[in-house]
Amino acid sequence: MFEEPEWAEAAPVAAGLGPVISRPPPAAASQNKGSKRRQLLATLRALEAASLSQHPPSLCISDSEEEEEERKKKCPQKASFASASAEVGKKGKKKCQKQGPPCSDSEEEVERKKKCHKQALVGSDSAEDEKRKRKCQKHAPINSAQHLDNVDQTGPKAWKGSTTNDPPKQSPGSTSPKPPHTLSRKQWRNRQKNKRRCKNKFQPPQVPDQAPAEAPTEKTEVPPVPRTDSHEARAGALRARMAQRLDGARFRYLNEQLYSGPSSAAQRLFQEDPEAFLLYHRGFQSQVKKWPLQPVDRIARDLRQRPASLVVADFGCGDCRLASSIRNPVHCFDLASLDPRVTVCDMAQVPLEDESVDVAVFCLSLMGTNIRDFLEEANRVLKPGGLLKVAEVSSRFEDVRTFLRAVTKLGFKIVSKDLTNSHFFLFDFQKTGPPLVGPKAQLSGLQLQPCLYKRR
Ligand SMILES: C[S@@+](CC[C@H](N)C(=O)[O-])C[C@H]1O[C@@H](n2cnc3c(N)ncnc32)[C@H](O)[C@@H]1O
Structure with a gap:
């Protein structure tokens, strides 16, 4: 057709x-x-x-x-x-x-x-x-x-x-369509x-068929554990660790300051920076709690075997653990206060009357380079025949005997000594009278090694 x-x-x-x-129609249609x-x-x-x-x-x-x-x-x-x-x-x-x-x-x-x-x-x-x-x-x-x-x-x-x-x-022969x-x-x-x-x-x-098994709709609805959480947790842990290390460093620094200078310098240090005192005590507590026995607990145990009427003076009381552990009246002295019972002062000069106390306690507190001042002050406030109890880190002693000899020159006699503990030595002295030597006499045995904590 x-x-x-x-x-x-x-x-x-x-x-x-x-x-x-x-076009126009042709003539012959x-x-x-x-x-x-x-x-x-x-x-x-x-x-x-x-x-x-x-x-x-x-x-x-x-x-x-x-x-x-x-x-x-x-x-x-x-x-x-x-x-x-x-x-x-x-x-x-x-x-x-x-x-x-x-x-x-x-x-x-x-x-x-x-x-x-x-x-x-x-x-x-x-x-x-x-x-x-x-x-x-x-x-x-x-x-x-x-x-x-x-x-x-x-x-x-x-x-x-x-x-x-x-x-x-595309047909087999074709290449790319243009x-x-x-x-x-x-x-x-x-x-x-x-x-x-x-x-x-x-x-x-087609999506459901092709969707991977690990991506069901329910899963997507449940909010996945945000990656940021774990990241933040890790960051938080890292921050805490770094803060802990920093605190440790500061504690070691303060500790060294307390042992290497006179008590007046330590007093100024804590007066200017009360937070440093808290930090120091946090560090101290974290160290001492690792010990098998805390010396303060041993002293408290001893005192509990004595009459509760005995008046106690705690020189360098810290957190008043001793006062909390015994029924005796306790005068608490320290460079700063962690407890309302604390009288803030340099223990070289405590606000107590002469011969007013029965027991004077130095538990790990013979810090500073003026130990003699502390012991002379204890002698002053102790009643005649009063009890001097000293607990100190064992490593501080180069020669225990020279120490004991020096103490006796300050008006005390050794009553008992306990060198059995792995961490501290414990001594009991009785006041015999006023110091036997004048202020200018050298008592080299009183110079103890600083107790320096190692970085762990
Ligand atoms: C290692 S802590 C022991 C605290 C407490 N005695 C205990 O065993 O738990 C030593 C304490 O002695 C205090 N201290 C050191 N030198 C002092 C001073 N010159 N006057 C008053 N307190 C002093 C420190 O401030 C610190 O609280």
Whole structure:
């Protein structure tokens, strides 16, 4: 019915994708035009119906409206252009089909057909128009039929895109699809956008199958243990450790200061920095609690075996542990106060009357370089025959005997000594009277080694 060579006539038009130019009707029109039109119309309708019934529903959101509209406008032209390819015969038909897909949507198809139909009805009676009409009719059925069965989506079609959701398939021979020069940038962008949209639209249902087992939805709902927590915990632990080390360093420093200078300097130190006293005592407590027996507890045990009426003076009482451990009245003296019972002073000069106390205690407190001052002050406040108890770190003694000898020169006699403890020595002296030597006499045995704590 439609002879293929006729396609060649439209080839020049196709080259530019320009509008189809209507030419004035030729003088000699076809004699059977009316009947042919009717015939064509009937064929068209039949084909339309067939085409519409065979098209699958579109699953994907199509191009933007603007583009859709544009495509619809172009469609008939493209169809006619494609059909008018320079190639003859089937080649031309194939080209037409290739460029057809944008029109292969049912709506577009209808639109195109309507246009073809309209043209036919309007009666552009030129021979060329006639041919074009026939081409439209001829093209339509082939296109719609082949679109479903054997649509080659390579080349322009892949870029013009079908309105189905299938991604463009490439024919084995094709390399990379390139947009035809007929697509504007905007169209191309829109098309790509739509493709992506389509892809995204169809990906979600596959997600559950492909989702890794370790990412169930429930898990995602449960807030995972924030990484920051462990990080913060580690940072906190590190900070605590560093703070601990810093405190340890400061404790060692203060301890050294207390042993290496006169008590007046220690007094100033703690007056200027009361926090240093707290820090020192924290350090001291952390050290002494490791000992098998704390000397203060041993002294308290001894005192509990004596009358509770005995008045006790605790020189360098610290946290008043002794006062808390016995029932005796206790005068507590220290350079700073950790307890309300403490009288803050330098124990070289305590605010007590002469011969007013029964027991004087120095528990790890013979610090400073003026030990003699402390012992002379104890002698002053002790009643005659009063008890002097000294507990000191064993390592401080180079020679215990010289120490004992020096103490006796200060008005005391040794009553008992306990050198059995691994950490401290314990001595009991009884006051015999005032110091036996004058202030200028040298008592080198009173110089004890500083008790320095090692860094652990
Ligand atoms: C190692 S602590 C012992 C505390 C307590 N005696 C104990 O055994 O638990 C020594 C204490 O003696 C105090 N101290 C040292 N020299 C002092 C001084 N010149 N006057 C008053 N207290 C002093 C320190 O301040 C510290 O509290």
